[in-house]
Amino acid sequence: MGETRKRIAIDMDEVMADTLGKMLECYNRDYSDTLTIEHLHGKKLRHVAKCGGEVSKYFDDPLFLRDLKVLPDSREVIRELQGRYEIFIASAAMEVPASFAAKYEWLKEHFDFIPSTHIVFCGDKSIINADYLIDDHAYQFERFRGQGILYTACHNVEETRYPRVNNWREVAEMFLK
Structure with a gap:
């Protein structure tokens, strides 16, 4: 096993x-x-x-x-993370139901190495059974059972309750050292 x-x-x-x-x-x-x-x-x-x-x-x-731009280094780091971790994409798409198809198509175009079975469209991310959640919204961590990792965005710069990463190179440093 x-x-x-x-x-x-x-x-x-x-x-x-x-x-x-x-x-x-x-x-x-x-x-x-x-x-x-x-x-x-x-x-x-x-x-x-x-x-x-x-x-x-x-x-x-x-x-x-x-047609959103891919954030720098995200594709390469996520591909590398897949070698050591089970990776899921968790999007609070329920907030914008019209976005399902576009989000899915965007992910398949830019992150085609992530299986469809590992893409989760949800609302409250506390349902996600993962060890870590990388998100730009701290409220998603409040009921999440694993460790929240705050991805820096302009709206969350004053948030101090969670570990933070500022870019995908820092994600790599945190998880791939």
């Missing part, structure tokens, strides 16, 4: 995919604004946008998520 490998669950948006970059691009175009990541220190786009929470309308377009 083979040894059981530890499991790492990984969020997609703002951890693997540059969702905020695309949102900023669309928002600045649609509202003739010039917001940058620096304007969002400790905040979400909806907190500083002229239109407030209306920025979430971008998620209503099923194609919005389809």
